[in-house]
Amino acid sequence: MGNAVKAEEAWRAALRADSDAPEPHYRLGRMELDHAKPKPAVEHFRKAAAKAPEQTPWRADLYFQLAQAELLTGAKAAALADFKKFLDISPPDAPSRHEAKQQVARLGGGKMQLGATDQ
Numbered sequence: 001m002g003n004a005v006k007a008e009e010a011w012r013a014a015l016r017a018d019s020d021a022p023e024p025h026y027r028l029g030r031m032e033l034d035h036a037k038p039k040p041a042v043e044h045f046r047k048a049a050a051k052a053p054e055q056t057p058w059r060a061d062l063y064f065q066l067a068q069a070e071l072l073t074g075a076k077a078a079a080l081a082d083f084k085k086f087l088d089i090s091p092p093d094a095p096s097r098h099e100a101k102q103q104v105a106r107l108g109g110g111k112m113q114l115g116a117t118d119q
Contacts, residue, residue, distance in 0.1 A: 004031070022051040026062050033065060038072035045069060060090035064100060071103075080107040 008031055014024040029044030045066035052059050067082035083100045090097055 007031075020047075020051055022048040022053070023056070023058070026052070026058055026065075029062075029069070030065060033069055038069040041069040042066065042073060042075075060086055060094060061096075063089065064096050067100070067103065076107055080104060080109050083107070084109060 008028070011024040011027045011031075014021055015028070018024075025044040025048035029041045029048060032038070032041035032044060045062060048062055049066060052062060063082050063086040067079045067086060070076075070079035070082055080103075083103045086100050087097065087104070090100075
């Protein structure tokens, strides 16, 4: 509730209770990325991706954020795969779709058609 330090403590406590819980890994990955620490972010995001339920509301963002972190660590092939996964599962009106399509094209994944909602 507006206190990042307490939020981080709470998510870390959740991982101590269940180290495989995907949402704390996703949330901590976001925090690590916000603090310009892409390597720990990638670790958290990968753990979250391995266990994230298909219907969780943050699953598409998880892959977008993972792709961004992968780019920052120089893992372009992994970033490309993550951006493609994001595009496969994100809603058509997701604000990040346009950027993801541009990244796919930049990373050699071919030119992707931009729909009306992506322009």
